Amino acid sequence: MQTAKNIGEVRLSTDLILDLKELTAGFPEHKIFMVFESNTWASCRTRVIGFRNVPEENILVLKPGEDNKNISQVIEVWEHLGKAGADRHSLVINVGGGMLTDLGGFAACTFKRGLAFINIPTTLLAMVDASTGGKTGINFRGLKNEIGVIRQPKNVLIHMPFLRTLDRENLLSGYAEMLKAGLIADRQLWDRLKAFDMTDMDEEILEELIWQSIGIKKRVVDEDPEERGIRKALNFGHTIGHALESEALHAGQPLPHGFAVAFGMITEAILSNRKCGLSPESVSDIRETVIRLYGEPPVTMKESDPLLGWMRFDKKNRDNTINFTLLDEIGSCRINQAGDDEEIREVLRLTKP
Numbered sequence: 001m002q003t004a005k006n007i008g009e010v011r012l013s014t015d016l017i018l019d020l021k022e023l024t025a026g027f028p029e030h031k032i033f034m035v036f037e038s039n040t041w042a043s044c045r046t047r048v049i050g051f052r053n054v055p056e057e058n059i060l061v062l063k064p065g066e067d068n069k070n071i072s073q074v075i076e077v078w079e080h081l082g083k084a085g086a087d088r089h090s091l092v093i094n095v096g097g098g099m100l101t102d103l104g105g106f107a108a109c110t111f112k113r114g115l116a117f118i119n120i121p122t123t124l125l126a127m128v129d130a131s132t133g134g135k136t137g138i139n140f141r142g143l144k145n146e147i148g149v150i151r152q153p154k155n156v157l158i159h160m161p162f163l164r165t166l167d168r169e170n171l172l173s174g175y176a177e178m179l180k181a182g183l184i185a186d187r188q189l190w191d192r193l194k195a196f197d198m199t200d201m202d203e204e205i206l207e208e209l210i211w212q213s214i215g216i217k218k219r220v221v222d223e224d225p226e227e228r229g230i231r232k233a234l235n236f237g238h239t240i241g242h243a244l245e246s247e248a249l250h251a252g253q254p255l256p257h258g259f260a261v262a263f264g265m266i267t268e269a270i271l272s273n274r275k276c277g278l279s280p281e282s283v284s285d286i287r288e289t290v291i292r293l294y295g296e297p298p299v300t301m302k303e304s305d306p307l308l309g310w311m312r313f314d315k316k317n318r319d320n321t322i323n324f325t326l327l328d329e330i331g332s333c334r335i336n337q338a339g340d341d342e343e344i345r346e347v348l349r350l351t352k353p
């Protein structure tokens with residue numbers, strides 16, 4: 001019996017073993033490779049190993065964490081694939097959070113000009129964001145996601161039980177991307193997310209909210225996979241968020257991606273009020289929701305020069321202007337909004353006075 005829900009290549013899977021059997025049926029077992037990192041090997045492998053008789057030497061376990069999203073680990077995957085005889089008819093299955101799906105996806109789609117890959121996201125952030133949309137990559141010379149390609153996964157399997165071992169910080173990190181999805185595209189989703197009790201989570205309701213968030217991302221990416229236009233909508237909160245994430249890392253106090261995006265959404269909501277008429281009530285609504293869930297931003301925003309410095313590296317910029325996606329109301333956004341240095345300094349000061 002097939003009860004799974006699908007949006008394109010993304011499937012809500014209640015039975016991973018059954019789904020993997022079906023989705024890998026066209027690949028001989030010795031052509032299937034699996035990539036984990038040590039934490040997902042420890043907490044997630046029992047739910048995925050055994051769907052077929054994949055040889056042990058085709059399973060690779062990498063080092064976890066953002067610091068390890070680097071070229072050395074990509075080389076390790078390439079070497080492993082090469083030694084085990086992977087060819088263009090092979091399949092790579094990535095099991096992990098966004099670090100692993102970004103890196104494993106990149107390694108797969110650069111090896112012999114591209115192997116098919118399946119993502120099995122095990123964090124909330126990877127479920128609602130990193131594992132879909134086809135952005136793959138690694139950090140390079142201190143810059144996040146500096147090297148990468150866009151290539152769509154063959155399938156993405158969302159399996160809710162993985163979230164049972166995830167800590168609160170990582171749950172909240174992924175939740176920020178869901179809040180963002182509501183803010184840019186669906187006021188009702190935003191209201192439901194605000195009302196959802198993160199301290200006593202109802203898995204069924206969470207599943208619906210995750211599925212709705214994925215639906216928004218998929219709709220946008222399907223329309224503009226290469227990020228030439230509307231895909232930039234997904235960057236709300238991210239221009240400031242990425243700068244905060246880089247600055248916090250530089251200061252030795254790493255900030256999870258979603259927390260940085262959440263604080264970035266406060267600043268960008270204030271900028272939205274100035275430039276796109278977002279109402280003051282909506283700005284307060286966003287600020288209060290973020291602070292209730294994430295606390296106050298931990299890095300000062302008064303010192304705007306370092307943050308502006310990071311923003312100039314942003315891949316979304318063109319012709320030296322800093323580019324934002326802003327809201328005109330909750331549930332609706334405008335892309336390609338340029339901010340000048342003075343405006344940015346001012347809204348940063350207002351974010352954390």
Ligand SMILES: NC(=O)c1ccc[n+]([C@@H]2O[C@H](COP(=O)([O-])OP(=O)(O)OC[C@H]3O[C@@H](n4cnc5c(N)ncnc54)[C@H](O)[C@@H]3O)[C@@H](O)[C@H]2O)c1
Nearest residue numbers: 039064097098099100122123125126129130135162165166
């Ligand atoms: N490609 C994209 O479109 C995109 C979008 C957003 C973020 N990202 C990238 O995603 C990464 C962040 O993703 P993340 O937050 O998932 O980080 P992550 O992969 O580092 O996972 C966070 C932590 O959770 C652990 N973990 C993973 N699954 C677990 C489970 N089921 N139970 C317990 N622990 C588990 C990991 O080992 C790690 O310690 C960043 O590198 C970011 O650049 C990519």
